[in-house]
Amino acid sequence: MDFSLLGPVTVTTGPVEAPVELPLGPAKRRSVLAMLLLRPNSTVSVEQLVAGLWEDEPPAHARTVIQGHVSRLRAALAEGGADAHGVELTTHSSAYLLRLPATLVDTVRFDDLVARADPESAPADAVPMLRQALGLWRGPALTGTVASPPFAAAAHALEERRLTAVEALARAHGALGEYEKAAGVLHPAALGNPLREGLIADLMLVLYRTGRQSDAIAWFHRTREMLADDLGVDPGERLSAAYQEILRAAPVPEPQPDPRDPRASREPRDPREPRDPRVGGEAAAPAASAAPAAASGPVPELLPRPPAGFLGRDAELAELTRLALPGAGQDRPYGGAPAGLPAEGGIALVTGPAGVGKTGLAVHWGHAYAAAFPDGRLFADLRGFSGGEEAEPAAVLREFLLAMGTPADQIPPSEQAAGALYRSLVAQRRLLVVLDNASSSAQVRPLLPGGPHCATLVTSRSRLDGLIATDAARPVRLHALGPADGAALIGALLGPDRVAEDPAAAEELVTLCDGLPLALRAASAQLVARPRWRLARLATALRDERRRLALLSAEDAGVAAALRNSVARLSADDAQLLRVLGAGFAREVNTAEAAALSGADPDLIQDSLERLAEMHLLDEEATNRYVMSDLVKLFAQGDGGRGAGPSGEGSGGPREESGPP
Helix, strand or coil: CEEECCCECEEEECCCCCCEECCCCCHHHHHHHHHHHHCCCCEEEHHHHHHHHCCCCCCCCHHHHHHHHHHHHHHHHHHCCCHHHCCEEEEECCEEEEECCHHHEHHHHHHHHHHHCCCCCCHHHHHHHHHHHHCCCCCCCCECCCCCHHHHHHHHHHHHHHHHHHHHHHHHHHHCCCHHHHHHHHHHHHHHCCCCHHHHHHHHHHHHHCCCHHHHHHHHHHHHHHHHHHHCCCCCHHHHHHHHHHHCCCCCCCCCCCCCCHHHHCCCCCCCCCCCCCCCCCCCCCCCCCCCCCCCCCCCECCCCCCCCCCCCHHHHHHHHHHHCCCCCCCCCCCCCCCCCCCCCCEEEEECCCCCCHHHHHHHHHHHCHHHCCCCEEEEECCCCCCCCCCCHHHHHHHHHHHCCCCHHHCCCCHHHHHHHHHHHHCCCCCEEEEECCCCHHHHHHHCCCCCCCEEEEEECCCCHHHHHHHCCEEEECCCCCHHHHHHHHHHHHCHHHHHCCHHHHHHHHHHCCCCHHHHHHHHHHHHHCCCCCHHHHHHHHHCCCCHHHHCCCCCCCHHHHHHHHHCCCCHHHHHHHHHHHHHCCCEECHHHHHHHHCCCHHHHHHHHHHHHHCCCCEEEECCEEECCHHHHHHHHHCCCCCCCCCCCCCCCCCCCCCCC
16 A cells, blocks of 8 residues: 655555555545645644645534545545555544554655765765655645645645755766766756756756856856846855856866766766757757758757646647748647758747737747757747836847857947857857747847747737748737637646536636636636635636726736736827727727727728737727727726827837838
């Protein structure tokens, strides 16, 4: 019999080669078992169980509910042969005790393996023990329990123990001189914990010891910016010390061999000699005959981590592949990297309204096809619609050049010179460049790689017609999710069982959220925070148009905040027209109707309608027939006319230029 907390809470019994999982029932029953397993062979009071099982005020019959769950758990364990394994669930006055051999619990085995591993003194022995310990994890700890503070705290504590084991395994590999293996262990953990400074410092040092100094420096700058943006603090002593060590280009120390390691007698390898360009085992795709050999030098990896819960979008993903990798082969199903790059890369322009998932699509595709770009993946958030200052091309060029190994003192101060150096460095490289959240074609052009073997993905809420006209960018319009895909996204975020309880309510939620992934994620966050709510209850609340935008907010990541950033790009007159349209028509409008509603000249109104459509605040479904989504309409009725930014007075706001700079 085996009790698992390091992932979904389960109990299995039977032979190792064919274990059988015992039916544990609903989340609260699993939570009772989990709380008992977190304190094996110790009593857990009813008061502790009540506090853990109900985030809000517990019902008057909470004790009776717990008694029922304990009774059913006792029966399930008995059916699984608990007596034969020395497992017994007993009652002690107003408390319960789960008596069992502690080694039946995966957390106990994990802690024992980690405690016995000594990565510094005996790294060769520590590596298999730590790998065995980490192999016990099957996902986030305590999955399937209720979302209450006690369980959140317990899951966080277990995750901290896992990360400590990850760091210990990396140290053991480093002590053996296996720096690439150490990087492979640390890299996914760093992506999932970007503010854990000690882990990032360790990753920087092992990357440096593999000869990838530029990648290590890029991690420092990325972490420094996140610390400043998210916490308002500077890097700590450990992270800063690792950065200074790398900048000083201190000699790479030779590993101290473990005398018990049979590999200790082998000839040490120079850690600076050329290596296969990969991190964490991600190998490059073999090059096609038309493509050059992989360029020497650092391999930048600036893509954010893959978006959680991404699904669907098969047609758009296939279109990205066709546009960004022309000639890669249309018979290849999505998900398999092309055998090599074509003779000429392309520019794919992903556009769509706020919250439709443009960034997620581009990042997901970039990770899926990472092997097609063995010379690296560059990423920049241009902050075109983020509510603050846009990213200056010169600053982005500096980050790109640093990531590709250019010393800081050799980066030209002017944008033109830095751009020329950037284009020369990438001329024969096979790179993916993702330029996210662009405000205009002028912001994008200096960052286009220009190399014949590079591919570029640009995302924007604006259509960026100028980039299409002068740089042969090809648009990929991203639309809202349909009912099936929208319900599937809710299921991916909440669990399919919760959606299966009321599929009609799930479909209504998709409709009330206009099929926008951002809105659906915000709605799911409301349900995660309120585990007792059924989908129908949230749907009922969202039907109230006065509350809908407020409910579709998760801190500063809600629909209203996203739309506010779009409206801030409008001229005062265009923002005023949006407000008038939001209050004045049900679904469709043409130029004459809009002019009548606003009292303005039809010719000027036509231009304003075009600009609103260009920003995806309206959708031109047919010639001179404009449609406004429900969420945009609700926003426009509220404060849609008060968000105009500094783009100019009157309806002649900024327009996309028609020619090259």
